[in-house]
Amino acid sequence: MKHCIYLLFVVLVFTGCKKEEKEDPLDILTGKTWKYSLVDKNPSTNGTSISVPFNVLADCEKDNTLQFKRDGNLIMYTGNAKCTLNESETRTLSFSYNKQTKELIIDGIKCEVLELTKNQLKYKAPVSYQTGYVYVMFILE
Template sequence: MIKSRFHNMLLLGSVLLVTLFSCQKSNDDDGPKSKSALLTASLWKIASVGADLDKNNTVDLPYPLENCEKDNTLEFKTDGTGISREGATKCDPADPDSENFTWSLKNNETILNIAIPGSFFSGDATIITLNETTMEAYLDITDPDTGTQVRIIFKLIH
């Protein structure tokens, strides 16, 4: 009798476990996330910036980021707006704590159009890499001092 009751409890427990695990949603079934979903998942920080002199999507001339720049964050919201926030340290105490910006994806999510007032991060940035932890993209900008076009690569991380 005890053996039969134990056997029934074991069988019931096994059925419950199989039912529980078979009903759980697998992350593999979700498929790849859209670039919009990847952008808006969490805050981004600037990891690196540099010039790509030969336009081969690698930095040839790194820009040395100051600590007061490394702690700034960018938040991309799902409605096409965003907030650029100063971190705990400011390069200029007179800088505002945050600034609003707008963004959109274009050309089959290969171009990030971003408009941050007063920043060279404004314009059409071609996305090189975008995943759960990293975004790397480049902007072709005109150097205001020389009038020449320069490719700037920037890398953001979570």
């Protein structure tokens, strides 16, 4: 009887445990249409070395969406709210992503990915101001 219980326990352990497979970051990045967000679903990934301000969205940007394509193109779709009268419906930029360094380069601008999950893409990027460059955090969901 003791052997039967032990055997049952071993069978349950091996059949009940499923190996968790990590999804490829590029699959996550290119697997959905992203939208800007100001809600950080996971503040613990912000880092502790410096405080980075969030990107401030204009009302006309809140309905924009982005699609990272496997061919290295980032398609930005303008929503119904336009920032200018003659704003085009789409804009195509180049991008690349380095899984090892977590560096996302968008149209030549190097960004540091802080989090990349199915629920959230969070990265910080240098933004030019009159006083120089400031790192700003962008959140996409």
